[in-house]
Amino acid sequence: MKLVVYLAGEIHSDWRGDLKEEAEAKDLQLEFVGPQTNHQQSDDIGEDIIGKQPGKLYRDDAASDINNLRTQVLMQKADIVIAKFGEEYKQWNTAMDASAATTLNKPLIIIRPESLIHPLKELSNKANVTVENNEQALKVLEYIFA
Amino acid sequence: MKLVVYLAGEIHSDWRGDLKEEAEAKDLQLEFVGPQTNHQQSDDIGEDIIGKQPGKLYRDDAASDINNLRTQVLMQKADIVIAKFGEEYKQWNTAMDASAATTLNKPLIIIRPESLIHPLKELSNKANVTVENNEQALKVLEYIFA
Amino acid sequence: MKLVVYLAGEIHSDWRGDLKEEAEAKDLQLEFVGPQTNHQQSDDIGEDIIGKQPGKLYRDDAASDINNLRTQVLMQKADIVIAKFGEEYKQWNTAMDASAATTLNKPLIIIRPESLIHPLKELSNKANVTVENNEQALKVLEYIFA
Amino acid sequence: MKLVVYLAGEIHSDWRGDLKEEAEAKDLQLEFVGPQTNHQQSDDIGEDIIGKQPGKLYRDDAASDINNLRTQVLMQKADIVIAKFGEEYKQWNTAMDASAATTLNKPLIIIRPESLIHPLKELSNKANVTVENNEQALKVLEYIFA
Amino acid sequence: MKLVVYLAGEIHSDWRGDLKEEAEAKDLQLEFVGPQTNHQQSDDIGEDIIGKQPGKLYRDDAASDINNLRTQVLMQKADIVIAKFGEEYKQWNTAMDASAATTLNKPLIIIRPESLIHPLKELSNKANVTVENNEQALKVLEYIFA
């Protein structure tokens, strides 16, 4: 049995690559999918495809059309969603993906530093499991096959 | 026909009271519900009911249990959800409520200042309508009865 | 038992007013809801609320945001949907509403002139009942209470 | 990960064949499905299978029975739906398929010429992405795998 | 709390009137709905509304369009479905309604004579309760309020 894991959130470290490698090293039957991690490409994708927009609002909306389509396609394929929050940025799209996942009954793991306990408390409470680092998240995945 | 509107988000201004008054002035058949707006009570409610917890994480989780139950009960009653984002705080519970609403096919209106266009772009894109102030949100509600 | 009927489609004749009057004359417990029937207001509503847009595409999209929110709110309240097609215009929003209704398991009645049998054949086939005029549609509604 | 794409709409150009070729050239893991594109066969299929019908209405309804079954089977298999609108015909079945797709939470891409912005505005607003040509639609699909 | 009960099946005895009277005598908060019980009207309703059809198959299909719409509207309002089978006729529409009810998670009571145990065994097995007469069915309803 192979499981698909959607990795939402932080795109400024290579945690996805790390998880993938460790999962392979442990020979877990996992396929990882996730958002576009090239931040620039993710911001440009709307204008890249449908052309120059008349301002930032429209440019952002055009990019979001396509980023949200991507997320919807891949999250619907996912058996499990992991959402990673970091110290930087508003990360509302990460909160959005996490909330959508749990509302769709996708099992949800949140990774967040201790410093974010309070602002993430309601979302953490809705998640199945909240951990503080990638290693812990991987252990949760590993336990499914144990 | 009476509609129930869940007002998610900002609890540091009295925008809920304002909306309610204006809706009454216009004689719109709307019932407004929403989260606990007393921030202190919302943070204390877990320990108030189940007693002292062994640390901040547990205290926050106990409060979130009850805040999330409240939101779930009232949002399931709602015909429309309005989520208001402000300049302060992480507001991940607002993003969570907005995303849950749209995932449950509840029509969603987002109110946010222009400064938040970029960080809210994916969530805005999923909402039905995004506006910048309460008056505009009320006009959208009013239009339903026009 | 009171039933709510959403009246999708044609906004250039007063068929909604006619249906309402006839239903009242027959004392049927029906509440009729529907789209904004003032065409100009329906096209302007986006700019009226969120302000001038940078072109027709954006103006239309802003209006559709709000028109679609209205339809979503009211159709979710409806027990029955009636979609009326006429000879003029593309009427793709009418087809959209009719298809959404039947996909959501809302009982659907289509009213269309004989001349539209062929182009509407797949949608007609999905509807519960297809008739050619308002009187027939009202008779179907009346039969529910017979 | 292989994705199934349902190609609704226009059957008078070979855009499906083109998309398929380009997707193969780019080695995208996509399987394309869609309606019967032989217009005559699509109109005849009812009488071909259940025999001569007593008039156009019945002939069209018999064909639609079978065309709608086909669409239902294949769209339920689809991960993504693309609906292409052209300048000709009423294309209400295309609008029906697009609306059914989005109501079923299938990610939806609309292809339409600039001339159809206004009549398609509500449906476009419900779609994830609207583009003007096949190349753009393919780029959106490509981005999912990027 | 008032409950709506859909009474499917047999239309050749006045069991609906009897149930209603007994429920009123016991002051149970029940509202009964059901199919058209005038058999002739139920068979004629298609042609009555959309006009003469070119043969029995089409006449029956036109009537079924409208009878099925009625059932769909009223069953969606129902909290409980009772399906009564008698000795006569094929009663496939009764089996259809009973199966639709239980598939939609509507609590289902079947009334059938002892002689029909074997042919109804799968459907009985899916129902919540199977009884042999109206009095027993009413006792089940009464128990909900006890």
Add this chain to the structure above:
Amino acid sequence: MKLVVYLAGEIHSDWRGDLKEEAEAKDLQLEFVGPQTNHQQSDDIGEDIIGKQPGKLYRDDAASDINNLRTQVLMQKADIVIAKFGEEYKQWNTAMDASAATTLNKPLIIIRPESLIHPLKELSNKANVTVENNEQALKVLEYIFA
């Protein structure tokens, strides 16, 4: 793309074997599943597994437990359901399976002789397609791949 077809109904002719052979001859990617077609085994299965029951009602109910489990497992796997009605027996389990299928949005084909038009009219009306023989049903399946 391979499709799974559940073949409900008649178990006294070898129509399932025939369909399977013809589908293979035409190289259609179809996998057929269905109920236990050994009538005696289907009636005995309850007592065979859980032991002698205290009367016909209990014996039938025990068998139905297991037959309904089988149907539920296999129908949930099915992309299409075909229900075949014959002249003999009450066939209420066939009507039950057909109604469950269409309520679950499984595309439904009914096969019935002309003599059963009237008693099957409501169920036929809910099905996607109604035909009179196996060859026609196979042509409908074939058309999906055409």
Add this chain to the structure above:
Amino acid sequence: MKLVVYLAGEIHSDWRGDLKEEAEAKDLQLEFVGPQTNHQQSDDIGEDIIGKQPGKLYRDDAASDINNLRTQVLMQKADIVIAKFGEEYKQWNTAMDASAATTLNKPLIIIRPESLIHPLKELSNKANVTVENNEQALKVLEYIFA
């Protein structure tokens, strides 16, 4: 806004009456529903309605048919479910009701003594809130209106 609360579980103390009184004293808009609390009647109801059964298994199954129908009707009406576990009995029907509630997205409050923490840990974890006594449960309900 009035909320319906289903009170599952313990039937050997009058906690339902207590809750009701306290809720009235606080003027909370709550309607409480629940299972048959007369244990004897709950065990007898099957034979009372359909007659003497041939053994304990059949007697219990007949009673459960009717008790489960009652629970299904009333729980579908409920906005919130409270499940109370005590020290006595297996209480698997209470666990069943609690699990059904949360699976149906009904907000769930569990009341259980401290001694049952370990055996109830998975179910508690799925509930929104777990408390130890009626007063705490009522405070949670009260908070919804605060």
Add this chain to the structure above:
Amino acid sequence: MKLVVYLAGEIHSDWRGDLKEEAEAKDLQLEFVGPQTNHQQSDDIGEDIIGKQPGKLYRDDAASDINNLRTQVLMQKADIVIAKFGEEYKQWNTAMDASAATTLNKPLIIIRPESLIHPLKELSNKANVTVENNEQALKVLEYIFA
């Protein structure tokens, strides 16, 4: 056609291993999944991953987070659920899994000793089939392929 079977309940005998062996001996296309059967590991898993907790309640809750995630992932993959009750322990997690399964329309088989007929009567009544031992459960699975 391969079926996935989730084996809930008893973890103190090797009934899962036995079932698996017998299924292989009969060459049934079944894949068995289930909970962590090492009781100690199942109790420790929370602290093993997220670290020492401040008391039994928190330790149990941390373990349940991860055990419930595992169950949710694997049960969503399952075509059939078997829940085995024994004489020992409260087994409320087994009742929870069984109830969740049937609420999600997963076909459910219960295995329980005769001594548990009365306390399990409501849950048994909701299950598709109740048997007394593994051999009978396997016969039910075998019958699906017969």
